[in-house]
Amino acid sequence: MSDRGRATMKDVAALAGVGLATVSRVINGVAVDPHLTGRVLDAARQLGYRRDTAATSLRRADRRTSTIGLVLQDVANPFSSALHRAVEDACVRRGLLVLAGSSDEEPERERELLGVLLTRRVDGIVVVPTGAPDGELAAAHRDGTPVVCVDRASPVPGVDTVTADNRGGVAGAVRALHALGHRRIGFVADHTTLWTARERHQGFVEATAELGCRARPEWVGRDVHTAEAARQAVTGMFTTSPAPTALVTAQNWLTVGARRALVGLGLHHAVAHIGFDDFPLADMLDPPVSVIAQDPAEMGRRAALILLARLDGDDGPARAVTLPTRYIARGSGEIPPPGR
Numbered sequence: 001m002s003d004r005g006r007a008t009m010k011d012v013a014a015l016a017g018v019g020l021a022t023v024s025r026v027i028n029g030v031a032v033d034p035h036l037t038g039r040v041l042d043a044a045r046q047l048g049y050r051r052d053t054a055a056t057s058l059r060r061a062d063r064r065t066s067t068i069g070l071v072l073q074d075v076a077n078p079f080s081s082a083l084h085r086a087v088e089d090a091c092v093r094r095g096l097l098v099l100a101g102s103s104d105e106e107p108e109r110e111r112e113l114l115g116v117l118l119t120r121r122v123d124g125i126v127v128v129p130t131g132a133p134d135g136e137l138a139a140a141h142r143d144g145t146p147v148v149c150v151d152r153a154s155p156v157p158g159v160d161t162v163t164a165d166n167r168g169g170v171a172g173a174v175r176a177l178h179a180l181g182h183r184r185i186g187f188v189a190d191h192t193t194l195w196t197a198r199e200r201h202q203g204f205v206e207a208t209a210e211l212g213c214r215a216r217p218e219w220v221g222r223d224v225h226t227a228e229a230a231r232q233a234v235t236g237m238f239t240t241s242p243a244p245t246a247l248v249t250a251q252n253w254l255t256v257g258a259r260r261a262l263v264g265l266g267l268h269h270a271v272a273h274i275g276f277d278d279f280p281l282a283d284m285l286d287p288p289v290s291v292i293a294q295d296p297a298e299m300g301r302r303a304a305l306i307l308l309a310r311l312d313g314d315d316g317p318a319r320a321v322t323l324p325t326r327y328i329a330r331g332s333g334e335i336p337p338p339g340r
Helices: 009-016 020-027 034-047 053-059 078-092 107-119 135-142 166-179 195-211 227-237 252-265 296-311
Strands: 067-072 097-102 124-127 147-150 160-164 185-188 246-249 272-276 290-293 320-323 326-328
Touching: 009 020, 009 034, 020 034, 067 078, 067 107, 078 097, 078 296, 097 107, 107 124, 107 135, 124 135, 124 296, 135 147, 147 296, 160 166, 160 296, 166 185, 166 195, 166 246, 166 272, 166 290, 166 326, 185 195, 185 227, 227 246, 227 252, 246 252, 252 272, 296 320
Parallel strands: 067 097, 067 124, 124 147, 147 160, 160 320, 185 246, 246 272, 272 290
Antiparallel strands: 290 326
């Protein structure tokens, strides 16, 4: 064993009774006589040998590190968690480690995370961008590091993207409420700096205009980011006169806050409510929450596959994948307006 107490390939070779070159081939996955392979692996286990991936990457001609960077909005959000798992599953099958962090929608934190990941020489990056101009992201793309933006459009031209049909999803929810007889429809959305929030708001604006519904300013809340902020916004919205008879919330935490407000006002059985993004236990509430569901797992899987294809040498034009949403009718979105 080396003086530092950490087993080396030389230690493994000595215990296995083979040459250093044989150990190197086994450790790096090169085909070797099965008997020798078994001796090397047994020796490695006995000594607690761990492959030094950093040193290996320096010796490789392509300088690959077998790591992928993943920058999410918030790993605690169910949407981000599902996306994270899908990316990880796809990458693990290729022997790649995923290093993940949360931007918390802060452009400076996003830049710091990207800087750290690039310093660690990750082979590629999947990012949910905040939307702010990002020199780190632009530099990574310019320098040849494969980048895929997921959930939101890229602030850097020429970068692969995987997004959902945000406009169409919200527009479909408005049409469903209109078909029930609702004409006074409220709307609550996240930061206007976010591409998804702007797209969902645009879907609301276009659908209400198409259907002849007049959305009063006091029925629309924007730049609402937390569940508590949504609770306050919706509480204020439903103390106006006239108040909306239906509500669309454009993010899962906002849906949770809005439901708290409606329960607090005793209106959760009287006001139709549709949320964008599903969330755990939405089907267990009373009434269960109807949602416009994205598929974060499929979004993450598609982003990972595009990234892996780039790592395999695909140098074709940038891809822009838009995944459909689906409406899940559970009860809250099917409440008719008063008098119906």
